[in-house]
Amino acid sequence: MKCSVAQARRPESIGEEVTLQGWVRTRRDSKAGLSFLELNDGSSLGNIQVIAESALPNYESDVKRLTAGSSVTVTGLVRESPGKGQATEVQAASLTIHGLADADVYPLQKKRHSFEFLRTIAHLRPRTNTFGAIVRVRNTVCNAIHQFFQEEGFFYIHTPIITASDCEGAGQMFRVTTLDLANVPKAEGQVDFTQDFFDRPSYLTVSGQLEAEIFACSMGKVYTFGPTFRAENSNTSRHLAEFWMVEPEMAFFDLNDNMDLAERFLKRIFRDVLKRCPEDIEFFNDRIDNTVLETLRHIVDSRFVRLPYTEAVGILEKSGETFEFPVAWGSDLQAEHERYLTEKHFQCPVILFDYPRTIKPFYMRVNDDGRTVRAMDILVPKVGEIVGGSQREERLDVLEQRMREQDLRAEDYWWYLDLRRYGTVPHSGFGLGLERAVQFITGMTNIRDVIPFPRAPGSAEF
Ligand code: 4AD
Numbered sequence: 494m495k496c497s498v499a500q501a502r503r504p505e506s507i508g509e510e511v512t513l514q515g516w517v518r519t520r521r522d523s524k525a526g527l528s529f530l531e532l533n534d535g536s537s538l539g540n541i542q543v544i545a546e547s548a549l550p551n552y553e554s555d556v557k558r559l560t561a562g563s564s565v566t567v568t569g570l571v572r573e574s575p576g577k578g579q580a581t582e583v584q585a586a587s588l589t590i591h592g593l594a595d596a597d598v599y600p601l602q603k604k605r606h607s608f609e610f611l612r613t614i615a616h617l618r619p620r621t622n623t624f625g626a627i628v629r630v631r632n633t634v635c636n637a638i639h640q641f642f643q644e645e646g647f648f649y650i651h652t653p654i655i656t657a658s659d660c661e662g663a664g665q666m667f668r669v670t671t672l673d674l675a676n677v678p679k680a681e682g683q684v685d686f687t688q689d690f691f692d693r694p695s696y697l698t699v700s701g702q703l704e705a706e707i708f709a710c711s712m713g714k715v716y717t718f719g720p721t722f723r724a725e726n727s728n729t730s731r732h733l734a735e736f737w738m739v740e741p742e743m744a745f746f747d748l749n750d751n752m753d754l755a756e757r758f759l760k761r762i763f764r765d766v767l768k769r770c771p772e773d774i775e776f777f778n779d780r781i782d783n784t785v786l787e788t789l790r791h792i793v794d795s796r797f798v799r800l801p802y803t804e805a806v807g808i809l810e811k812s813g814e815t816f817e818f819p820v821a822w823g824s825d826l827q828a829e830h831e832r833y834l835t836e837k838h839f840q841c842p843v844i845l846f847d848y849p850r851t852i853k854p855f856y857m858r859v860n861d862d863g864r865t866v867r868a869m870d871i872l873v874p875k876v877g878e879i880v881g882g883s884q885r886e887e888r889l890d891v892l893e894q895r896m897r898e899q900d901l902r903a904e905d906y907w908w909y910l911d912l913r914r915y916g917t918v919p920h921s922g923f924g925l926g927l928e929r930a931v932q933f934i935t936g937m938t939n940i941r942d943v944i945p946f947p948r949a950p951g952s953a954e955f
């Protein structure tokens with residue numbers, strides 16, 4: 494019976510005859526004429542120990558040639574392991590090699606490699622303990638995301654990746670074109686995009702929000718979950734040029750409903766990871782950051798602090814800290830400010846809301862004070878912002894005014910404005926950056942190490 498290493502490691506498998514398929518992590522030969530193989534197939538952090546005795550017909554010809562990275566099929570009996578730290582082991586009755594890995598050149602020989610080095614071998618790093626654990630946690634987070642929204646009655650909507658509108662208005666979009674860059678058509682001195690594939694300038698999306706709003710305004714509660722793209726040239730440990738974002742959008746939700754949902758949602762993700770990936774989280778706690786386990790356990794039972802932006806500025810001004818960037822009402826908070834609030838001052842997740850209207854996108858609902866908008870950001874220790882969201886401006890005249898303020902042309906957003914013309918409703922939503930969430934859960938310091946193939950300035954090889 495084909496069986497995963499994860500399954501064969503469980504005591505229930507003792508006495509079963511199993512077929513395991515995977516990659517050898519190490520081989521050790523004993524004087525007694527037998528070999529111990531550590532086998533891994535990605536199904537769990539832990540390997541299974543395979544015992545290959547010299548009585549195997551291909552012991553000398555095959556087993557003794559196995560090196561780290563070799564791929565094999567092993568059939569044998571699962572039995573109780575006398576060794577410490579493992580419940581089971583497999584006594585090989587047969588072993589077949591699929592491919593050897595030349596020990597002189599196979600890059601994953603050492604026990605430990607730097608994450609910088611592993612980024613240069615993105616095709617092999619999934620075979621390391623850390624990266625395997627990242628993949629399993631990331632998978633569990635994605636599963637929790639879908640389960641949560643499905644259980645809550647949301648519809649999963651696929652919003653487009655190619656778009657003509659800049660949702661965040663930050664001008665950080667990658668252009669999509671089939672124009673010949675060496676011979677760009679011009680009209681009146683400008684690039685003539687009417688000759689381009691889509692008859693207009695088009696880009697990779699920075700957010701599926703605007704399209705999700707369309708569906709919230711007919712289906713009630715929806716979410717979109719996909720890759721998003723930002724050409725911000727920020728070479729930081731928290732920014733990617735291509736990252737995954739999950740964006741729920743709910744009709745008839747105000748900002749408080751939105752915060753309640755986001756808090757429940759995050760706790761559900763953390764709880765699922767604790768429940769379903771205990772071995773991996775323990776690994777991160779031992780090897781990467783010895784606070785992750787306690788932080789996650791604490792967060793699922795605590796209440797997030799909710800704080801208006803204006804009060805946050807007051808706290809920062811009185812903090813006595815010297816920040817690189819000064820704090821002043823009306824300017825955007827920097828990562829150092831966010832981290833002070835969540836790591837030092839409150840030591841728990843913080844939901845900041847009611848930001849100045851001048852620093853937030855056009856679609857956020859303007860408060861009665863006229864100076865602030867119904868924005869919310871969720872900040873967590875070490876990572877800073879993991880969620881950004883808001884209640885949306887549902888009043889046509891106010892929205893048009895906001896668009897003028899930000900130099901957006903109403904005719905480019907006529908369909909978005911129509912949602913306010915025909916049966917407008919209060920509605921809200923937010924976006925969770927998947928990689929920021931995985932970073933927070935695992936304690937990994939660089940966001941490039943929590944996505945299979947990181948896209949960042951100058952990095953797109955694999
Ligand atoms: O705060 P942001 O820009 O919000 C939006 O895009 C809204 N349209 C979401 C919505 O209301 N539907 O981005 C949301 C989140 C951030 O909090 C962060 O977690 C993540 O996306 N994010 C990034 N993650 C990695 N690399 C980047 N360059 C990111 N930019 C944003």
Ligand code: MG
Pocket residue numbers: 870878880881
């Ligand atoms: Mg944001």
